[in-house]
Every structure is written in structure tokens, then in C-alpha cells.
Amino acid sequence: MTGDTNATGMDTGKGAIASSVIDSEEARRAQAAADASENLPASEIDIESMKITQHHDKYTAEDHEVWGTLFHKRMEQLTGEGSDVFLSGAKVINLHPDHVPDLSDVNRRLNQCTGWSSHGVPGYLPAKAFFAFLAQRQFPTSIAIRPKTQMDYLPEPDIIHDVFGHVPLHADPVFADFLQTYGKAALHTNNPMHTERLARLFWFTVEFGLIHEGGKLKLYGSGLISSEGEGHHALESPKVDRRTFDLERVCDTAFEIDHYQPILYVLESFEQLRDAMQTYAERVLEEAGKAETLSPVG
Numbered sequence: 001m002t003g004d005t006n007a008t009g010m011d012t013g014k015g016a017i018a019s020s021v022i023d024s025e026e027a028r029r030a031q032a033a034a035d036a037s038e039n040l041p042a043s044e045i046d047i048e049s050m051k052i053t054q055h056h057d058k059y060t061a062e063d064h065e066v067w068g069t070l071f072h073k074r075m076e077q078l079t080g081e082g083s084d085v086f087l088s089g090a091k092v093i094n095l096h097p098d099h100v101p102d103l104s105d106v107n108r109r110l111n112q113c114t115g116w117s118s119h120g121v122p123g124y125l126p127a128k129a130f131f132a133f134l135a136q137r138q139f140p141t142s143i144a145i146r147p148k149t150q151m152d153y154l155p156e157p158d159i160i161h162d163v164f165g166h167v168p169l170h171a172d173p174v175f176a177d178f179l180q181t182y183g184k185a186a187l188h189t190n191n192p193m194h195t196e197r198l199a200r201l202f203w204f205t206v207e208f209g210l211i212h213e214g215g216k217l218k219l220y221g222s223g224l225i226s227s228e229g230e231g232h233h234a235l236e237s238p239k240v241d242r243r244t245f246d247l248e249r250v251c252d253t254a255f256e257i258d259h260y261q262p263i264l265y266v267l268e269s270f271e272q273l274r275d276a277m278q279t280y281a282e283r284v285l286e287e288a289g290k291a292e293t294l295s296p297v298g
């Protein structure tokens, strides 16, 4: 699955799946706060009000079974074809086939290496709210898991896409810095041209990025990590135009949703991505009068 997308191309949790681990009243309040943040200035977006508790003891035996089955299936491919940064991140945060991850455990481990954390949210977040999380080194995640009957495809993001697919990279200091810088630029710009370009950048890196490692093409984008079909297509299909990463070119490339990706961009290193993002963010934030937010504490 590729994750759900809104107009900006972000999979921000639209169309949440019902789950016993979610307190429906808490979720209702959090969703109302998220919806109400839509027209607020960046400085007034309160991400705390959008978080929900993961009642981990309420995952069912079927939930754990779905997680375990997909974990094994994906790791079979990813052990050889996933980026080393993904694989080592999955170990660092202790993703395990036996049970759906407990975010408090994931966060304790993540915090020690990069200061990132992941937090349950009830469903769709307006784009600026999503960016406000990233700008504070936090990642909003779905905590529900797909039912067994939809094991291979689910249009909505779930904990497999969000935590298995995204969070391992947050344990890497270079990727961690890139993603926060991205969040700051996307949060503070009010220029629709930059918003569109940044959505494309997110799509072709965080969601569908490829990287050269040790002379081989590897997967790191969450849409490729979490989907067997997308992963194989990205590496093997002769129909894919695999282009050398160049930030300007990426930002100028429109993306297509709802089918396998015909164009992908290949990084040489995550430093390349972090450095290109830093340069672009300086420009975006300068224009927005928010250059000071790029300081480490900003």
C-alpha cells in the first residue's frame, strides 16, 4: 500500500480504521482539535491536543498475528533489498514479529539516539499540523492495524505503514535532521509554490525513495518498505524511470497516486538529502521571515 494522501501528497492519517486500542471519546476530541487547527498560524498549532493514547493491552490476538505475518513477509525481501539504515533502525527501535509495537518502548529507544518520537493520532491531520509534528521531531502515526481480511492492501495508512514503514529511519541522525528541517520549511512557508514543491520532495524521498548502498539499489521510502508489490516494482520493473536525485528536479516532478510509481529518485547517501534540504529550507525560511527556526533549538 502507498498510504493515503491528501491534496499535498502527505499521508496524514485520513480515514482511520476502527480499533479497540483507541478510546473513541479521546479520539473525537483529538480529531476536533486537529480539524480546528487548519486555519491557525504555525505558532498556534498545538500538537499535544491531537495526540491519542495507544492502549497497547487492547490489541487482539488477530492484530498481533497480522503484524507478525506482515513483518516476516516484508523482512524476507527487505533483509536483502531494504536500506541498511532502515534495517539497523528497525533493530534499534526493537521492532519485533511477536507483537504490534508499543510506542512508549519505541520512543524510549528513539529518544536516546535522535530525540525523535512517534505519537498516536486519531485520523486525518491538516497538512500544517502534520508539519508541526515533524518540526518538533515528532511523528504522528496511525495506531490501528489493518484487519486480516485486508492484509495485502489497505488504502488508509495503519501502524504497519506508519511505524514499520516510516519510524526506523528516524533512528538515523542524518535522516532525523533532514526530516525536522523539512517539517520547519513546510510548516512556515505560506507560498503555495514551495508547498507544492515540498510535497513532491516528500513523495519522492520519504514515501518512495531509493538509495544506492554498496553498489546496489535499496529501498527506503515507507511506501516501498511497507508494500511488497511496490517494493518489487521499484527495484525490478523495466517500466520505472529511476533518476539520480537532484532536489530541484525532484521538486519539479509531479507525482501520480493510486498506482505503482513510474518515476523514482535514487539517493547516493542520506547526507546528500539532508544537505540539499538544508539549502532549500534556508531559502524557504528566509523568504518566510523565519530563518531563526533553523537553529537546533528552533
Ligand SMILES: [Fe+2]
Residues within 6 Å of the ligand: 002, 003, 011, 157, 161, 162, 166, 207, 222, 223
Ligand atoms: Fe507514509
